[in-house]
Amino acid sequence: MFYTESICIETTEYNQMTVITPQVEEIVSRSGIVDGMVTVITKHTTTGIIVNEALECLESDISTALGMFAPEDRPYSHARMLRDYGSTAGNPTGHLKAMLTGNHCHFLIKDGKMVRGGAQDVYFCEFDGPSQRREIVVLVEG
Amino acid sequence: MFIDIHVHPAFFEPINEDPLREEMRHRALDIHKNGTSSLQHVLNQMNCAGLDRLCLLAQDYSADMGTEIVSNQEVRKLVDLVPDRFIGFASVDPRDPDAPEKLEYAFAELKLRGLNLHPGRVELDPCDARMERLYDICEKHDVPVMFHAGLSWEPGTHTEYGMPIRFEDLAMERSGLRFCLGHFGWPWVRETAMLMLKYPNVYADTGVLYFDSALEFYSTTFTEDIPVTWIDRSLRHQVLFGSDNPRFEQIRMAKALDRLGMRESTVELIKGQNALDFLGMKGER
Numbered sequence: 001m002f003y004t005e006s007i008c009i010e011t012t013e014y015n016q017m018t019v020i021t022p023q024v025e026e027i028v029s030r031s032g033i034v035d036g037m038v039t040v041i042t043k044h045t046t047t048g049i050i051v052n053e054a055l056e057c058l059e060s061d062i063s064t065a066l067g068m069f070a071p072e073d074r075p076y077s078h079a080r081m082l083r084d085y086g087s088t089a090g091n092p093t094g095h096l097k098a099m100l101t102g103n104h105c106h107f108l109i110k111d112g113k114m115v116r117g118g119a120q121d122v123y124f125c126e127f128d129g130p131s132q133r134r135e136i137v138v139l140v141e142g
Numbered sequence: 143m144f145i146d147i148h149v150h151p152a153f154f155e156p157i158n159e160d161p162l163r164e165e166m167r168h169r170a171l172d173i174h175k176n177g178t179s180s181l182q183h184v185l186n187q188m189n190c191a192g193l194d195r196l197c198l199l200a201q202d203y204s205a206d207m208g209t210e211i212v213s214n215q216e217v218r219k220l221v222d223l224v225p226d227r228f229i230g231f232a233s234v235d236p237r238d239p240d241a242p243e244k245l246e247y248a249f250a251e252l253k254l255r256g257l258n259l260h261p262g263r264v265e266l267d268p269c270d271a272r273m274e275r276l277y278d279i280c281e282k283h284d285v286p287v288m289f290h291a292g293l294s295w296e297p298g299t300h301t302e303y304g305m306p307i308r309f310e311d312l313a314m315e316r317s318g319l320r321f322c323l324g325h326f327g328w329p330w331v332r333e334t335a336m337l338m339l340k341y342p343n344v345y346a347d348t349g350v351l352y353f354d355s356a357l358e359f360y361s362t363t364f365t366e367d368i369p370v371t372w373i374d375r376s377l378r379h380q381v382l383f384g385s386d387n388p389r390f391e392q393i394r395m396a397k398a399l400d401r402l403g404m405r406e407s408t409v410e411l412i413k414g415q416n417a418l419d420f421l422g423m424k425g426e427r
Contacts, residue, residue, distance in 0.1 A: 010180075010182065010183065010186075011186075012186045012189070012190075013190065014190055014393065073357065075354075075355075075358070076355065079354050079355035079358065080353060080354065081295075081352055081353070084174060084175065085173070085174055085175050085176070086171065086172040086173040086174055086295060086389065087173055087176070087388060087389050087390065087391075088351045088352075088356075088389070088390050088391055090351075090355060090356060090391040090394050129186075129190070130183060130186035130187055130189075130190055131183075132179065132180055132182075132183040133177070
């Protein structure tokens with residue numbers, strides 16, 4: 001059995017981490033699936049899904065670490081006019097950070113609830129904001 | 143006060159209720175895959191860039207298209223929705239016999255604050271008689287003109303009409319008319335600098351990002367193609383921050399401006415005061 005729903009987010013910052021655990025848990029509950037697995041997938045190439053502890057200090061450290069991997073000032077090949085868009089691609093760092101975080105996460109479902117550690121939260125990560133209509137697909141299987 | 147003098151609102155949600163009109167805009171501007179922007183999203187972008195106000199430009203080539211890309215009424219509608227953040231510019235097609243009446247209405251009734259023209263798209267010299275009659279109205283109302291100058295990415299545009307030297311007669315003959323060479327007249331940025339040096343009524347905006355990242359291209363254009371000292375010492379009262387959004391990226395361009403090595407006071411002029419002077423809003427800060 002499959003059940004899917006989407007979470008839509010409007011981001012307000014260039015780089016932004018948003019906890020989406022409550023929304024995912026609500027979707028799991030609505031699915032009616034008792035035993036199985038939930039997958040959370042972002043639909044965008046400059047966003048990521050990560051699982052970590054929801055602390056302000058860690059958000060800062062994660063953001064700094066990603067910025068060290070993909071600093072703004074490097075001479076990226078992606079910084080150019082794109083004919084298909086008719087506009088400049090200025091978001092290579094977003095693509096690289098998204099590659100590092102990955103686009104999805106999984107959790108087991110047991111007795112109708114997500115099985116997650118006490119420190120585990122699901123984050124949606126924006127790396128090229130502000131953006132509107134960011135869509136995250138939640139797939140529940142059982 | 144930080145003002146973006148050069149914004150095309152073609153894909154702002156409140157004026158894209160008709161999907162056919164949105165599709166027309168994608169084709170006419172050759173901008174794709176961007177969707178439309180809610181006003182909240184526009185304000186979020188402004189906040190990230192540190193921008194206080196945007197100048198929204200109407201675009202009218204209706205003599206051959208049959209409709210405006212963005213009409214004066216649509217700009218008025220957007221300004222009315224966020225009056226403390228948006229400033230409206232009119233546009234008329236100079237080839238339209240009714241253009242003077244439409245422009246008079248845009249200034250007198252719609253209270254728009256400038257005129258936007260694209261000589262390369264309408265294939266008219268800046269001193270063509272059909273343009274001159276519009277300048278009379280601008281001077282009467284003491285409002286400025288924004289010209290597309292230099293390269294234009296829009297389909298059907300002729301770059302030679304955007305050569306800065308073509309605007310010299312206008313600068314000379316109408317010293318009371320303030321006008322801006324959009325995109326700094328790129329690639330002829332030295333010509334643009336020459337005109338600005340000679341004619342104080344000539345302004346130029348920074349809406350140019352055809353290669354590389356914002357910081358890289360700004361560095362090439364404003365510290366190598368012309369030395370940054372030219373702006374910082376001589377042209378500091380005539381350069382306006384403009385992004386040409388949505389063609390180019392507003393947030394990174396705004397940040398790049400801070401890093402070119404100009405005096406802080408020059409950057410402040412470019413971000414705000416020069417635009418107020420250009421718009422004839424000297425009393426505001």
